[in-house]
Amino acid sequence: MDDNRLSQQLQKTGDLMDLLNDSDWLQETAAAEAACSGDVEAGVGTRSYVKQIQRTPPDALKQQRRQVTVLSILLPVLHDYLSDWGLGLSFESVYAEAQRVIYQRLAQMTPGQPGWINNLLAEGDQYLPIEERPSQAQIEATLLEMLTPADWQVLATVAAKDMAAGILRRANVDEATPIAS
Helix, strand or coil: CCHHHHHHHHHHHCCHHHHHHCHHHHHHHHHHHHHCCCCCCCCCCHHHHHHHHHHCCHHHHHHHHHHHHHHHHHHHHHHHHHHCCCCHHHHHHHHHHHHHHHHHHHHCCCCCHHHHHHHHHHHHHCCCCHHHCHHHHCHHHHHHHHCCHHHHHHHHHHHHHHHHHHHHHHCCCCCCCCCCC
16 A cells, blocks of 8 residues: 555544545455455565464364453453452462463363353344343353362462562562561
8 A cells, every 4th residue: 555545544534444444445455465366464474474374274263263252351350350459569470370270261161161151252242231241240250160279379379479579679689588587
């Protein structure tokens, strides 16, 4: 795409992404792809990414999109839940560990969880307001059910270790130096 076209679009709407709604631009892009017998790419390294996507079976891509959608619904709720704990310095490490555990639990779901996730996704596809989605109201409770007592212990240990390391780092104390009690 030439600079003149981009400049005109920016002046017209203030947003280059609006080109995606421009039928002339879409036709030009399709024609460019057809002319080169391939995909129009942007950025360094995109070619290998496009080849990888093209080699991936459609069912695997569908499954990946589903996982990303599920995580995009669950992780913000997990973030908000953990934010209420007042973890301060250790929040990021606890949140990262909690995400890892949730990924693991989603890979080893209990018998009732796939049905709940299907309902959650179906409600999202209906574009209902969040307050009218029954499965949405159950997200926090379901996340909490996914975590075992051992998982909670791991999160507590991560929080304690990270908090201690953060305090020592801020106080410029070598972590290997014992602190007198």
